[in-house]
Amino acid sequence: MSSMASGIGGLVISSHVRHVWASSSASAFDFLKPDALLSASPLLQDPNKRPRLLPAPVGPLPPLPVPDEPRPQSTPPEIDYGVNAYLAAGLKPLTARDETLKLQAITYERKCALKKWLSLISVNFQAWEIARRALGPFEPSFACKGLVDSVRDAAGVKASSTLHNRAGPLLRYVKFWKGRGHKCFPVSEGQVYSFFKDGGDMAPTFPRSLMISISFAVHVFGLVWTDDPLRSGRVKGLVASHYATKREEVRRPAFTVEQIKLLERIVMDNGRSSYDRVAAGFFLLLAYGRLRFSDGQRVTSFLLDQPDPNKPELGYLECTAKRTKSQVGMIKKAKVLPVVIPLAAVGLCWIPTWLVLRMKAGLCYGGSVPENEPILPAVAAGGGWTRVPLDVSAASDWLRQLLRHTAQVGPIKVGTHSAKATMLSWAAKVGMDDGPRRLLGFHVKTGDSLIVYSRDAMSHPMRLLVRLILDVKNGKFDPDLTRSGALASELAGESESSEGSTDEECKQVSEEERAVEEVVGEWDPGHGPDEHFARHLVSRCIHKVRDEAGSQLVCGRTISTRFEVLNKKPAFMHPLCSGCFSV
Structure with missing residues (x-):
């Protein structure tokens, strides 16, 4: 019975092979036919050396030997929820989808x-030199790819947040004059x-932001x-008068010795x-x-x-950093800034252990850091780290x-800026000269070259x-004592205006959002008409409501008192939560 089955199986296979060869003649692929194969290969012309068509084996496969070893687990490592301050701070680890959306959100x-x-x-296109060059009749077609490309190229390496913050005051300015039927450009x-005199209630810092x-x-x-x-003298005087009413600037305190030791x-x-x-x-x-x-x-x-x-x-731990805030100008931003960190510590020598931890975690720990890889990324939901840089607000909470x-x-x-202020504050209290403190803080005088930051x-x-x-470690100097008798310093309490381009007082988000909707118009990545949205009262980030009850957001957050459920969809959909939207 088995020999008969083998013979039938062999006939079926032979018939299938002949059918394939016959049908291949009409194929677009140049297969070798059996006769052509025999003529092309002298080895196969000998009948005794031709390959034999053996009957296919039938029946169950024999048992295979399996090594007596534990199989590796494919489940990803879980986050230690018991002692992880990241989760205790209310921060949400990123899933693989969240990571992709975060990168796309940029x-x-x-x-x-x-x-x-x-x-x-x-x-008014004629009021902008970039528009006249992009749309003008005398520009060669090969050098002019349109206004959009020109604006994108002109923005260059400017941070997206800077572009948003600089556009906001101008949009309010356009909205004011548009409502009165006047053109405001040039x-x-x-x-x-007149805008400063009749513009209504505005933050003390808004006139300066507009300028x-x-x-x-x-x-x-x-x-x-x-x-x-x-x-203009009267414009500058009016701006200064508004700015003088600004509330006292709030600075982050430096770390205490105990906090550094912890x-x-x-x-x-x-x-x-x-x-x-x-x-x-x-x-x-x-x-x-x-x-x-x-x-x-x-870094x-x-x-x-x-x-x-x-x-x-x-x-020392010698590092380099590129495109820092201290490097002003195109040429300087292309260079690297030497950053030298002493291994000496007020408590324990932590740097070698930290580098080993980074190596075990798969993060950069020595040599060159891959381009666009953050030094402190966000935590992945399944364990490990993502490629998304942790934002400053989440880092402060952590x-x-x-x-x-x-x-x-x-x-x-x-906050995170407390870290930068710590050593500069200690140096000021101990009476270190201005020159060394200026170099330690990477503060450059106008006209100085970046060469001063050499090793x-x-x-x-x-x-x-x-x-x-x-001295702090040995108890000879305690920076946490009162400042009585210490030398005052400009650098210890220096205002870091170059830290970012935002100003909490001048933002006046509701006015700016109305100006954006009126001047810019609709901007939407595409969403259904039946969807409902909520906006965070502080970050102004737009979220998507998950359920009809209005208690949960798509990203998993709970709608608390810090959210405002919107009655209608915003015309300009920005900024968006990367967990709620795929943009």
């Missing part, structure tokens, strides 16, 4: 910013002065003006979550490196220089959760910083 953010500037230019000194926006538009997009409003203990604590240990090391990197949060995310290399492990005060057991000094909570130029300030750290 592009959408850029498109929204360019849309605002294109709307401003379309108010910008005239008289109209600017900065006008200057930005002139230099970047070629806005035309008359009577030079930027140099972060060092977290890095060295094997019982803590690896996520908290990596994050604590990053905040220490900012503190000992005198870096802003954004500058710390732009491009690590080099551990530790000649003697028993004497950490003799070693930092405060790590330091929740330490005493708060003063009414202002610590050799930082040698003397770094020796002074190491001495200061060791």
Whole structure:
């Protein structure tokens, strides 16, 4: 019976092969036919050397040997929820979909910013040099790819947030004059002065923000003006009068010695979550490196220089950072900024352990950092890290959760900028000279070259910083005592206006949002008419409501008192929650 089955199986296979060869003659592929195959191969012309068609085996397969070893688990490592301050701070780990949407949202953010500037230019094309060049008849066609490309190229490497913040005041200015039936471009000194006099209730810093926006538009997009409003005496006086009523500026306090020591203990604590240990090391990197949060995310290399492990005060972690806030100008932003961090610490030597933690976590820990890879990324939902940089607000919440057991000094909570202020504040209190402190804080005088930040130029300030750290460690100097008798310093409490381009007082979001809707018009990535939306009262981020009861958002957040459920869909859909929208 089995021989008969084998014979039938062999006939079926042979028939199938002949059918394939016959049908292949009409195919677009140039298959070799059996006769052509025999003539092309002298080896196959010998009947004794031709391959035989054997009958196909039938029946169940024999048992296969399996090694007696435990099979590797394919489930991803879970986050340690018990000791993870990331989750305790209310931060949501990113899933793979969230990570993709976050990266795509960066592009959408850029498109929204360019849309605002294109709307401003379309108010009067002739008032903008960039529009006249892009749309003018004398421009060669090969050099002119349209207004959109021209605006995108002119924006260059400007941050998307900067483009948004500079466009906001101008949109309010356009809305004001549009409501009165007047054109406002080209910008005239008289109209600017009248707007400040009759513009109604505005924040003390808004007039200054408008002047900065006008200057930005002139230099970047070629806005035309008359009577030079930027140099008008009455305009500048009115701007100064408004700005004088601004409330006292709030600065983040520096870390205390105990807070620095706690972060060092977290890095060295094997019982803590690896996520908290990596994050604590990053905040220490900012503190000992005198870096802003954004500058710390732009570190491009690590080099551990530790000649003697028993004497950490003799070693350094040498890093480079690119495109930092201190590097002003196209040429300087293309260079790297040397960042030297002493291994000396007020408590435990944490840097070598932190680099090992980064290596085990799959993060960059030595040599060059891959392009666009953040030093502190967001946590992935299934374990590990994403490629999305952690935003500054989430980092501040994480930092405060790590330091929740330490005493708060003063009414202002610590933030990420507390890290940069710490060493500069200590140096000011101990009486360090202005020159070394200026170099330690990466503050450049107007006209100075970036050459002052060379490795050799930082040698003397770094020796002074190491001495200061060791004095704090040995109890010879306590920066947390009262400032009685300490030298006052401009750098310790210096206003970091270059930290970002936002101003909480001048934003006046409701007025700006109405101006955007009226001047820019609709801008929507596409959503159904039956969908409902909510807006965060502080961040102004738009979310999508999940259920009809209006209690949950698509991103998983609960609609609390910090959200406003919108009666209708906003005309200009920005900014959007990356967890609720696919943009």
